[in-house]
Amino acid sequence: MNLALMGAIEQGLLFGILALGVYLTFRILNVPDLTVDGSFALGGAVAAKLIIGGSNPFLATAVAFVVGCLAGAFTGVLHTKGKVNALLAGILTMIALYSVNLRIMGKANLPLLREETLLTYTKALGIPNLVISGVTLLTGVAIVFAVGVLILKLIIDWFLHTDLGLDLRATGDNPKMIRSFGVNTDSTTIIGLSLSNGLVAVSGAWLAQFQGFADVGMGIGMIVIGLASVIVGEVLFGSSSIFRVTLAVIGGSIVYRLVIALALQAGLDPSDLKLITALIVIVALTVPTFAKGIWKKQVVRTVKGGTDGA
């Protein structure tokens, strides 16, 4: 595999964390959350600032998580307590974060060229590339990233099976029902939005360290990329269980990056990237709807009168 594709896999893993975050709101809570563009850059900004100030990059990334959670909680409170429409609440936080991020960074771009970052740590581990019969399949960096992302995935899987996690899932699935069992859906919504944006900020912090700079505009379009990863992943790799779908979402992120890398190699103008991404999401969102219509007709025919048992 060539260099661009190797890079695409590394990026796909890194943006897999973003995709996991978007999955938590978009699928689990069933809330479209646009805070993402702001919290992604927030994560990058906070981590870069701290690292330049001499912080350990792990600590800086952890702080990015906490700050991202706060951003999500802000959207959550706006939406649940302030009764602001979810989309609008997210947009408001996102816009506000643009100024906040500029404040944090002090300027529009913070380079991390000679700093110790997660990337320099990773490289220092000296994990060799995975080469099979002369073809490099995974870089050493990608292997370390994969381990990191999978650990996060397993933590999320575990969380979604705890009592609290079940409540979160039920909040997205049937809020009326879960309230009748004593759960405050305002709280679960706020918790879900917090965790989601915490993950998104980690993804931003990770990207800043990987590319060697944080930029105030680095979050633009991230929500759409996250959605593309979630939807593509579900379509390609299935969503029958939590364990499977969180893996699928990461896979979706990698596929998305590979497709973009291939398209660029084939001569796609980089300025058309966002348009292509939006088109991917549009197709992925609408095709299942059409397909479902056809599927439903078939099911009605085959299932009628059967399977019921009651």
Add this chain to the structure above:
Amino acid sequence: MLNIAGVHKVFNAGTVNEKIALNNVRLQVKSGEFITVIGSNGAGKSTLMNIISGGMLPDTGSISIDGKDVTRWGEHQRAGLIGRVFQDPMAGTAPNMTIEENLAIALARGEKRKLSFGVNNQKRELFREQLKLLDQGLENRLKTKVGFLSGGQRQALSLLMATFTEPKILLLDEHTAALDPKRAQLIVDLTEKIVERHKLTTIMVTHNMDQALNMGNRLLMLHDGGIILDIPDEKKRTMKPQDLLKAFETARGGETFSEDRFLLT
């Protein structure tokens, strides 16, 4: 046990659509009572249930349960005391979660949620045992998503979930109305079995006069936001649907009962 005092609820107050849904309702329910509630469409039955559950707050009046004033408690705060089954079989369960996950949520009713696994083998054992009582074979389908169950099965599961932790009050709002007669009868039987076993204080709304007369030990009729008939057990046992209609006419001073949805059979 449950005390409703002077509860008033107006919708769209001050507009042309103003509607008095509950008009100075007073009701005292004793522990262990099983009340059936009938009344025409728009009489205020569902509103009364929502006021008790905390899904809606009354404009005036108060509600207390076991001597505790819960008037200002939110729905989720009262949920530790109240179990509910809704008319819509889709309403009481989470369709994209498995049977065991739904039951785990029901089991945690009113408790502080912890970060431990919602379902474990010990709980599974309990779930299987309880599901057997439903006689639907669900005990062997713990990992099936609830969305794949039939309406009757979902309603049976809802009933089990609502009563799992033996709530102080069980509210049933036409919980058999969306089912075909055979499945409705099954849920009726289950309801009686479960209420009897746990001696649950129950309020059940129904449009079926036979159900209202045959089930429970007290009957209320609502009309235009007020309780116009309150029939005790002894009298209820002797009544036929025709007697109920007559009692309604007497209570309303000659107004005849015109209600398509009432089932006389």
